[in-house]
Amino acid sequence: MTLWLMAGLLFTPLAWAVLTLLTDFRWGRWVTSFGILVQVLVSLGLWLTIARDGGFYYGLGGWDAPLGIELRVDGLAVTFVLLTAVVASACGWHAGVYIDPDKAWHRYFWPLFWFLWSGLNAVWLGGDLFNLYVGLELISLSAVGLVALGGKAAALRASLRYLLAALLGSLAYLLGVALLYGQFGSLSIAGVATLLADNPAPAGSGLALALMVTGLSLKTALFPLHQWLPPAHGIAKSPVSALLSALVVKASFYIAARLWLEFGATIGSFAAAQLVGLLGSAAVVWGSWLAFRQQQLKQVVAYSSVAQIGYLFLLFPLTYSVSEAVSLQAQQGITLQVISHGLAKAAMFLAAGNLILSVGSGRIEALAGVSRFLPFSLFSFGLAGVSLMSLPPTGGFTAKWLLLQASLGSGQWWWVAVLLAGGLLSAAYVFRIYRASFLERPETDRFYHPPRSLEVIPLILALLSLGLGLASEQVLSVMALPFEEAGAP
Secondary structure (H helix, E strand, C coil), rough: CCCHHHHHHHHHHHHHHHHHHHHHHHHHHHHHHHHHHHHHHHCCCCCHHHHHHHHHEECCCCCCCCCCCCECCHHHHHHHHHHHHHHHHHHHHHHHHHCCCCCCHHHHHHHHHHHHHHHHHHHHHHHHHHHHHHHHHHHHHHHHHHHHHCCHHHHHHHHHHCCCHHHHHHHHHHCCCCCCCHCCCEEEHHHHHHHHHHCCCCCCCCHHHHHHHHHCCCCCCCCCCCCCEEEEEEEHCHHHHHHHHHHHHHHHHHHHHHHHHHHHHHHHHHHHHHHHHHHHHHHHCCCCCCCHHCCCCCCCCHHHHHHHHHHCCCCCHHHCCHHHHHHHHHHHHHHHHHHHHHHHHHHHHHHHHHHHHCCCCHHHHHCCCHHHHHHHHHHHHHHHHHHCCCCCHHHHHHHHHHHHHHHHHCCHHHHHHHHHHHHHHHHHHHHHHHHHHHHHCCCCCCCCCCHHHHHHHHHHHHHHHHHHCHHHHHHHHCCCEEEEECCCC
């Protein structure tokens, strides 16, 4: 049953992509609505199966990778599968109303949307380095195409810059994979980890890990490799921006985190871990400051993504040469940060799209008076911002609290300053948006009122981000489920 559910997650999105490619935008919306229902049910089915029976490790094809495919299904993987189902469903339903169906190039939104979803599931469930690369490239190419659907010269420039960054990141990753394969003769993450545990690390394995993490950091937009992200996220349609920030950049980080947790203890170093942590800290401070200074609403949210991504890379120093209990706290905190940020940032981008649609401008100063006409979207934006500020009882607060405990428990107290500064700076740029929205225009207010459904969707996501803090114990219990070896059925 588990294998059939995994096959549904990996291959049915490709079927929906083909079907929507043969239709126009309006018909594609109906096909997608049915497809979303199927994907959500399959995702829930896999979650319940793993929660009941535990995780599994599958080796398919009878050959070593890359000829075969290795799949790892554990609590963490199904948690991200379900997060993808929630966020992608919300963005898909929002896009069905938000995107103009009369523009011919928008018909390609749905095929790219489904290719992206398939690639995300492939990354969450992948167990070997080559097929993780395949999933990652499917994500990158789909995301570049979605950015280009902005339909303007600026969108094309942003998508080309994004494509260049993605290709450079892939090149560095593949170089590292090639080095690792030459040294161990295997692309299986579990297989290489076993060889490293039983034998001394060969010369050059540290370089291989550094190349892979560097390439993945470029795809994740870690400071100072983040220059491609604000133009792409800022110019894309709001449902696309939500997908990019909530899910796409998390996929490359997910692979980097798995590589570090599997290989870092044997071929990593304290200096490398601290360097990555310092870059993440710089991202938190610099990204938040740039978000505060932006004049365009979506650029504020885009630079906020740069800052929030920085927290994720504290995983590297907080899990290297520390006790198992401290490492577990850091892993739990980072995972909750990924989920909380995904829900909150999707809500912020969708709410920002509603506000821009209402006032007819992307400038912050144009929001004056909108608080009286679009309160639900503004409330959704602020509620998501509360999670970014790490205020209780949000998921962001629980995540930062676990990271703070891990920082003190490992004796690395300097990361506490980063966590506190990041929360204060997040409050600064969120309150700046609110201040602008509560000002009154001297002339008569004239706003477009978008359909109510466009306001409900980001509100639900923001409430989920808030509720994550209250249900964090249950989420962490599922994420902790291990996997067992299993052959191909």
